[in-house]
Amino acid sequence: xxxxxxxxxxxxxxxxxxxxxxxxxxxxxxxxxxxxxxxxxxxxxxxxxxxxxxxxxxxxxxxxxxxxxxxxxxxxxxxxxxxxxxxxxxxxxxxxxxxxxxxxxxxxxxxxxxxxxxxxxxxxxxxxxxxxxxxxxxxxxxxxxxxxxxxxxxxxxxxxxxxxxxxxxxxxxxxxxxxxxxxxxxxxxxxxxxxxxxxxxxxxxxxxxxxxxxxxxxxxxxxxxxxxxxxxxxxxxxxxxxxxxxxxxxxxxx
Amino acid sequence: xxxxxxxxxxxxxxxxxxxxxxxxxxxxxxxxxxxxxxxxxxxxxxxxxxxxxxxxxxxxxxxxxxxxxxxxxxxxxxxxxxxxxxxxxxxxxxxxxxxxxxxxxxxxxxxxxxxxxxxxxxxxxxxxxxxxxxxxxxxxxxxxxxxxxxxxxxxxxxxxxxxxxxxxxxxxxxxxxxxxxxxxxxxxxxxxxxxxxxxxxxxxxxxxxxxxxxxxxxxxxxxxxxxxxxxxxxxxxxxxxxxxxxxxxxxxxxxxxxxxxxxxxxxxxxxxxxxxxxxxxxxxxxxxxxxxxxxxxxxxxxxxxxxxxxxxxxxxxxxxxxxxxxxxxxxxxxxxxxxxxxxxxxxxxxxxxxxxxxxxxxxx
Numbered sequence: 001x002x003x004x005x006x007x008x009x010x011x012x013x014x015x016x017x018x019x020x021x022x023x024x025x026x027x028x029x030x031x032x033x034x035x036x037x038x039x040x041x042x043x044x045x046x047x048x049x050x051x052x053x054x055x056x057x058x059x060x061x062x063x064x065x066x067x068x069x070x071x072x073x074x075x076x077x078x079x080x081x082x083x084x085x086x087x088x089x090x091x092x093x094x095x096x097x098x099x100x101x102x103x104x105x106x107x108x109x110x111x112x113x114x115x116x117x118x119x120x121x122x123x124x125x126x127x128x129x130x131x132x133x134x135x136x137x138x139x140x141x142x143x144x145x146x147x148x149x150x151x152x153x154x155x156x157x158x159x160x161x162x163x164x165x166x167x168x169x170x171x172x173x174x175x176x177x178x179x180x181x182x183x184x185x186x187x188x189x190x191x192x193x194x195x196x197x198x199x200x201x202x203x204x205x206x207x208x209x210x211x212x213x214x215x216x217x218x219x220x221x222x223x224x225x226x227x228x229x230x231x232x233x234x235x236x237x238x239x240x241x242x243x244x245x246x247x248x249x250x251x252x253x254x
Numbered sequence: 255x256x257x258x259x260x261x262x263x264x265x266x267x268x269x270x271x272x273x274x275x276x277x278x279x280x281x282x283x284x285x286x287x288x289x290x291x292x293x294x295x296x297x298x299x300x301x302x303x304x305x306x307x308x309x310x311x312x313x314x315x316x317x318x319x320x321x322x323x324x325x326x327x328x329x330x331x332x333x334x335x336x337x338x339x340x341x342x343x344x345x346x347x348x349x350x351x352x353x354x355x356x357x358x359x360x361x362x363x364x365x366x367x368x369x370x371x372x373x374x375x376x377x378x379x380x381x382x383x384x385x386x387x388x389x390x391x392x393x394x395x396x397x398x399x400x401x402x403x404x405x406x407x408x409x410x411x412x413x414x415x416x417x418x419x420x421x422x423x424x425x426x427x428x429x430x431x432x433x434x435x436x437x438x439x440x441x442x443x444x445x446x447x448x449x450x451x452x453x454x455x456x457x458x459x460x461x462x463x464x465x466x467x468x469x470x471x472x473x474x475x476x477x478x479x480x481x482x483x484x485x486x487x488x489x490x491x492x493x494x495x496x497x498x499x500x501x502x503x504x505x506x507x508x509x510x511x512x513x514x515x516x517x518x519x520x521x522x523x524x525x526x527x528x529x530x531x532x533x534x535x536x537x538x539x540x541x542x543x544x545x546x547x548x549x550x551x552x553x554x555x556x557x558x559x560x561x562x563x564x565x566x567x568x569x570x571x572x573x574x575x576x577x578x579x580x581x582x583x584x585x586x587x588x589x590x591x592x593x594x595x596x597x598x599x600x601x602x603x604x605x606x607x608x609x610x611x612x613x614x615x616x617x618x
Binding site: 073074077083085087088089090091092093094098099102103104105107116117118119146 | 303481485486487488490491493494496497498500501502504505506507508564565
């Protein structure tokens with residue numbers, strides 16, 4: 001199977017600090033790829049490069065086998081790389097619908113939309129409701145509810161629904177459970193499963209080992225600015241992963 | 255090396271195993287619990303969802319209150335029409351100011367922008383023989399340009415809007431003095447050379463109520479901006495930027511470009527206000543509306559728009575401007591000194607911002 005996303009020999013230096021040192025990454029269709037690494041391993045730089053927030057010094061990124069380059073998250077997004085940021089990037093004072101279509105609004109047909117640029121609020125609300133129910137989030141009662149009235153998990157749900165709604169090729173999720181309680185973390189992990197079931201692969205960055213081991217199909221261990229190894233969570237224990245991460249144990253040789 | 259590894263393994267084993275039955279499926283994860291709500295909390299939530307209610311209530315109460323204090327004189331058709339006339343210019347400035355404040359900015363230069371635009375209109379048409387319509391166009395362009403200038407400074411130099419517009423207020427004011435040499439353009443000269451400049455000051459009598467055309471234009475501007483803010487993507491983006499600029503950027507909104515366009519639209523509205531102000535005042539005076547900047551901010555704040563951005567309505571600012579008008583008129587009819595008008599206005603501002611802070615606590 002051909003990978004959807006390939007990162008080859010990515011390098012990034014900040015002054016004398018090497019954040020990325022010829023790092024590689026592959027994401028295959030339909031999988032959840034966990035990315036773990038100690039603090040300062042270059043994990044977040046890797047993710048920022050993939051989502052367009054940081055431009056690498058060297059290396060290339062292939063999407064569906066074609067080399068791509070982007071200099072902003074917006075450009076990455078138009079190529080189909082969606083990111084759910086840790087802070088979610090939602091506007092709390094706007095409604096669920098407004099948030100889901102922020103920057104990608106649907107305008108009314110004909111004169112009203114073309115010349116007066118009126119929004120088609122009905123179509124947007126319907127579409128938003130459809131997306132949320134596909135992800136099993138329909139219990140959010142009112143689609144025009146303000147996002148600030150939602151719980152942390154529900155907000156995450158809205159952010160994920162938005163990220164998977166617009167011809168998305170893959171979703172990068174940065175610490176999706178970091179700010180959530182046990183119950184809501186559960187729900188978000190289920191949500192990750194739903195997104196995978198819909199055929200959208202996910203890169204999941206998390207510090208939470210149990211969560212990564214629970215949902216990831218493969219785990220990319222990042223160390224000293226590069227990929228140390230990729231492990232199968234069914235074949236290794238969490239303690240092994242931590243040992244690889246910290247350098248306490250030699251990585252498996254494939 | 256191995257010891258560390260063992261330690262880590264031990265730590266992990268000591269951790270409670272992540273068990274699948276925590277929060278299993280039958281539990282409702284989306285349950286939307288607001289908990290026990292006191293009446294006060296309910297009011298808070300209601301006001302949070304309907305930010306225009308507060309200014310409407312204050313307006314109604316102040317009208318009733320001044321009716322009692324000042325008696326029938328206050329309710330006379332003459333007085334009520336006078337209030338609307340007096341509110342027109344501040345109202346238009348406040349509508350422009352609302353756009354800026356919704357983005358979590360502030361514009362101290364609106365009145366100076368307006369006077370500058372009116373100077374262009376008056377100078378060109380009255381003293382330089384330019385036909386009135388092109389002269390008005392130049393005034394409009396001046397409004398858009400000065401507004402966009404503010405926006406560019408805010409976005410390119412990353413300066414706080416307060417500082418940018420404090421600077422441009424002085425710059426625009428200096429330009430006004432430079433172009434006019436501190437001389438007013440007299441009303442009679444305008445009447446002879448460019449009567450069109452007085453158009454919005456013309457009055458019609460509707461059953462004893464006298465309205466200037468400018469008052470209708472002000473209402474028109476508010477309605478137009480309401481549609482813009484609520485029915486178009488541009489309007490939603492104004493709110494999104496004020497709410498959380500970084501989030502808006504990550505959502506794909508070109509926030510800098512948006513901000514420049516918002517300041518430019520505000521400039522255009524201000525320039526329309528410039529034309530109306532010539533009709534209202536009669537002459538073009540370089541020193542007029544010196545307090546218009548702060549008056550417009552007062553109206554917006556009393557109208558329930560949050561200085562922290564993202565929250566508020568354009569119609570609230572209209573009510574805010576009317577409240578200020580009602581207070582000044584009522585207090586002066588009641589025979590109170592001007593100092594007490596200012597005193598009352600000051601209290602009103604503090605109360606309005608206090609209420610806003612209280613309402614905003616809902617989101618936490």
